[in-house]
Amino acid sequence: MSHWPAVPAVLDNARVAAELEAFAALLDLAESTPYASRAYRGAAAIIRELRSPIMTLVREGRERELRGIGPGISARLRELAETGSIAEVDELRRRARPDLVALGRLLGIAPRRMLKIASVLGAETPDDFRRIAREGSLQRVPGIGPATERLILERLDSEAGQPRRGLLLHAARDLVGGIAAALGGEMAGDPRRWADLSFDLAIVVPAARPAEVLDAFDRLPQIVTVVDRADRSAVGVTVEGVPVALSIPEPAGFGTELVRRTGAPAYVDALEPLPEAADERDVYAELGIPWCPPELREAPFAGEPPRLIEQDDVRGDLHCHTTWSDGRASVLEMATAARDLGYEYLAICDHTPNVRVVPGLDADALRRQGEEIQEANDRLDPFRVLRGVEVDILRDGGLDLPDDVLAELDWVQLSLHAGQRDPGARLTAKVVEAMQHPAVRCLSHPRGRILNHRPSNALDLEAVIAEAIRHGVALEVNGLPDRLDLAGPEVRLAVEAGATVVVSTDAHSVRGLGNMPLAVATARRGWASPTHVLNTQPLDDVLAHRR
Numbered sequence: 001m002s003h004w005p006a007v008p009a010v011l012d013n014a015r016v017a018a019e020l021e022a023f024a025a026l027l028d029l030a031e032s033t034p035y036a037s038r039a040y041r042g043a044a045a046i047i048r049e050l051r052s053p054i055m056t057l058v059r060e061g062r063e064r065e066l067r068g069i070g071p072g073i074s075a076r077l078r079e080l081a082e083t084g085s086i087a088e089v090d091e092l093r094r095r096a097r098p099d100l101v102a103l104g105r106l107l108g109i110a111p112r113r114m115l116k117i118a119s120v121l122g123a124e125t126p127d128d129f130r131r132i133a134r135e136g137s138l139q140r141v142p143g144i145g146p147a148t149e150r151l152i153l154e155r156l157d158s159e160a161g162q163p164r165r166g167l168l169l170h171a172a173r174d175l176v177g178g179i180a181a182a183l184g185g186e187m188a189g190d191p192r193r194w195a196d197l198s199f200d201l202a203i204v205v206p207a208a209r210p211a212e213v214l215d216a217f218d219r220l221p222q223i224v225t226v227v228d229r230a231d232r233s234a235v236g237v238t239v240e241g242v243p244v245a246l247s248i249p250e251p252a253g254f255g256t257e258l259v260r261r262t263g264a265p266a267y268v269d270a271l272e273p274l275p276e277a278a279d280e281r282d283v284y285a286e287l288g289i290p291w292c293p294p295e296l297r298e299a300p301f302a303g304e305p306p307r308l309i310e311q312d313d314v315r316g317d318l319h320c321h322t323t324w325s326d327g328r329a330s331v332l333e334m335a336t337a338a339r340d341l342g343y344e345y346l347a348i349c350d351h352t353p354n355v356r357v358v359p360g361l362d363a364d365a366l367r368r369q370g371e372e373i374q375e376a377n378d379r380l381d382p383f384r385v386l387r388g389v390e391v392d393i394l395r396d397g398g399l400d401l402p403d404d405v406l407a408e409l410d411w412v413q414l415s416l417h418a419g420q421r422d423p424g425a426r427l428t429a430k431v432v433e434a435m436q437h438p439a440v441r442c443l444s445h446p447r448g449r450i451l452n453h454r455p456s457n458a459l460d461l462e463a464v465i466a467e468a469i470r471h472g473v474a475l476e477v478n479g480l481p482d483r484l485d486l487a488g489p490e491v492r493l494a495v496e497a498g499a500t501v502v503v504s505t506d507a508h509s510v511r512g513l514g515n516m517p518l519a520v521a522t523a524r525r526g527w528a529s530p531t532h533v534l535n536t537q538p539l540d541d542v543l544a545h546r547r
């Protein structure tokens with residue numbers, strides 16, 4: 001084994017996974033087959049979870065023993081071990097054009113499409129692109145007609161005021177958290193506040209010698225290019241054109257910079273001038289106000305924060321799917337995983353037929369599923385698997401299952417999947433009527449939004465909250481990263497009115513059960529305490545909540 005050079009300490013599993021993920025993203029841009037990039041992403045996920053160092057396995061020639069690592073990826077890993085980089089990644093990185101991709105993001109054009117348009121136009125830089133587009137050449141690109149051209153030109157004209165696409169919470173925290181860990185700093189900006197979409201991605205690294213940190217930032221696999229470098233700050237861009245801001249205060253001012261780069265502008269402005277301190281808690285102490293959880297740093301606030309709900313308060317997950325509908329794991333697999341997360345109960349809530357786009361369960365299938373749930377309960381006792389359902393609200397406000405079947409179930413989630421764009425009065429009437437059904441326990445993803453794709457529906461939330469209180473129906477804080485519904489401010493409206501919320505993952509896989517922190521954080525952004533959240537309670541109290 002002597003031909004192997006000493007592995008640099010930085011090639012830990014997280015770094016190797018980041019290298020493979022960067023490779024996958026670059027392959028996507030280079031229009032390679034989606035199969036290749038999926039394989040690299042899969043390998044990255046495996047390596048990230050691995051307990052032993054991947055580079056040790058590579059040196060021992062054992063990396064192929066891992067599922068998902070074939071000859072191609074194995075060769076890349078060996079190259080990484082021998083040379084510290086992957087030549088093809090360096091080459092793809094040179095061709096990636098993150099500046100053009102970033103402009104595409106502003107214009108609402110996907111990365112690959114943007115690069116294609118730029119290459120047809122012969123645009124090498126964003127300025128080229130703007131000039132050539134304004135000359136009236138966009139229609140030379142196959143697929144761009146007069147309407148699309150007009151749209152792109154309009155967006156170019158109002159570039160600064162564009163509603164940008166934000167990064168989803170889990171992606172933002174992975175990206176910024178990974179960079180912060182690699183540089184020995186802290187996550188800041190929107191993801192530290194667990195904002196549902198991140199626009200301001202920031203990292204604060206304390207250092208007496210900033211040049212070393214700046215160089216390390218430049219070499220990170222996540223950063224394709226550094227577009228703006230000053231003495232103590234830089235902006236890097238990812239392969240998807242996402243800007244990431246780095247600031248490097250003197251260690252003595254680290255806490256101060258962290259406060260400044262974490263809070264929303266209105267929150268920070270109200271605290272200024274900030275005292276200089278190395279530790280964030282000392283900044284608050286010197287200001288004479290209590291430390292504030294990042295999730296609450298939106299509007300000016302200097303009071304005592306409430307005891308917010310925490311992940312450890314959660315006793316069970318009340319919304320997940322299995323292979324009976326569109327989930328990827330069986331009842332027993334989901335239940336076992338939930339038990340291993342430390343929960344006391346899990347509700348299985350598969351879809352009903354009306355949802356159409358995925359398989360739904362009718363009365364007969366639900367009863368057969370009940371037998372499988374009973375078997376899981378026998379095996380996992382005292383852990384409890386609840387017979388639940390995610391029942392669709394029909395056009396007329398009725399439910400997509402007969403009453404006698406609904407009455408057999410432990411936990412009925414009510415869901416609106418069609419008609420999200422209906423007028424508010426019609427939506428509200430339908431939902432309120434459905435909530436009155438005595439079997440209903442919880443209203444799923446009430447606003448129906450899909451982040452970056454579909455705005456919230458026009459539901460009259462105050463009317464729904466009043467109805468929820470009247471009948472003891474809980475309102476869901478759905479933890480799917482592209483939903484996070486209710487959103488923080490809506491949670492606050494609900495709990496201040498006296499309604500009870502539920503934090504759920506709506507998991508479609510074992511891995512999806514791990515999204516609970518996203519739901520918990522969203523509830524925290526709504527100032528929710530454990531007493532406001534039903535599934536912080538023992539199962540008997542959860543089931544007694546419906547009135």
Ligand SMILES: [Zn+2]
Pocket residue numbers: 390415417444445
């Ligand atoms: Zn749903």
Ligand SMILES: [Zn+2]
Pocket residue numbers: 319320321349390506
């Ligand atoms: Zn669901």
